[in-house]
Amino acid sequence: MNISSFQALWVVNRRFGIQCLIQVMCGLIAMGSASVALAETSRLDKVLQAKELRACIWPEYYSITYRNPKTRELSGIDIALTQELAKELGVKVRYVDSNFSQLYDALEQDRCDVATHAIGITAERLARLQFSQAYLKSGLFAVTLKNKEGLQSWDSLDQPGRVIAVAAGTLMEGIMAKSLKKAKLVKVQAPGTREQEVLSGRADAFMTDYPYSLRMIELTDWAAVIPAPNNMPTTEYAYAFAKGDNSLLLRVEAFLSNAKKDGRLLQFAKQHNLDPIVVLK
Template sequence: MKKLLTIAAAGATLAIAMPAEQVQAQQTESRLFEITRNGVLRVCQYPLYYSISFRNPATGEIEGIDADLAQELANELGAELEIVESSFGTFIADLQSDKCEIGMFGIGATLARAQAVEFSQPYLITSIYAVTREGGEITTWSDIDQPGHRVAVSLGSYIEPFMADYLQEAELVVIAPPATREAELVANRVDVIMTDFPTAVKVTDEFDWAMTIEPDEPLRMTPYSYVVPQGDQIWLNYVNLFIDTIKLDGRLQYFAEKNSLGPIVAP
């Protein structure tokens, strides 16, 4: 009996030790080390996102707060920045298939998305806004959800499922890349687009005919975060420290103001 107990105890000790060794192995393997070893940071970005990561048709360069901050992150890592084009409908698959190490393009942190990816702490926080044409039928928030009105949202955005539940009378129009809500509004194929603060600011700045409508009270307040694959706590810790650092040294506020996003910087 004593021999059996000794064997059982040894087996239990081994069972306890093995998971600990596996945990230790996981802690010493990270995308952070791959990036610094290879000297390349692959960042997924949606190149049609005004003020966040928008490809300037004149220069071909991606501009916006996350274009700037992606370069800052690459500089901190001593790595070359490589942009991988993505979208709200594909970024989870792109991360899971190792097309990039991080998504940086104003991604709303939601509980549904958190089942598949890891979110950093927030760096921006925004409500939902509407953008429409001046002189049209829609002039107030209450005008939006009316019969005959076509309301555009981007495929895969956190705004899409929210508006699907929110609208009772108006028609929801889901826009998939390469088409954009803004182009549909310009072409008069939709009456209003539902968007966030960055896009609302940019569209109304660029087009004389565009008008932003705020909801009667903040609607679906959403934190914007960076997103990384699940299971890499070392990499996530580094990204969170990067956000803490740029908040403290003023870089986040500087690049937010540069891109007209100062009012929505996360505390």
């Protein structure tokens, strides 16, 4: 083989090698793009593709996401709202039982797409979660036994020897930890309940909010409810999402805005006796 033939063969092989390299690189880029596209499927798209919205609820939350112990049926403002949202999305709702102490894990470990049990917006929760606009706003209420001696006013709660119960993970835990100076604060973990603490005499009162206080008034004959004074903080309630992708959050924002404008939010609030705490702006 002469030099000219060798050079020609080298050029051909070089061009063929470059073409192969280009094809391989293009294939890798295409595969990478497909992987990125798959990895970047939005939360909203996943809901639409699955035709299912996974909504975390606390089934003990009266007038919010309450499961009737006899019929096992769910009712409350957030049951009505999520059904409306699902109808607009063209999907079904799958309710996932949860509670406030499981809130972070439920969202961050992808057990549900959204927490829809009137999540109070606090600084601690804002550091880890995303929130929709507020749709309810509540102050604090103390629940105690009717005619309990020496316990008829808010000022009588924070006294030496008093025991005040809160459900672990609720916003009441943080508020009362800061405000109580003399009384003892007890955090109740499931399956224990605040009601059991009061009825057993282990606690003098437990702290809750407006929706849950309705349960005490309407479903028991032993409870007395003491509202907090005006100088105590109120908390806005919203839907909560894991941080990161905000596609579903934006869609829920649009839904809530429309529900406020067209009257559905107020309608559902009235149906569940929550109109005194509904947020319409």
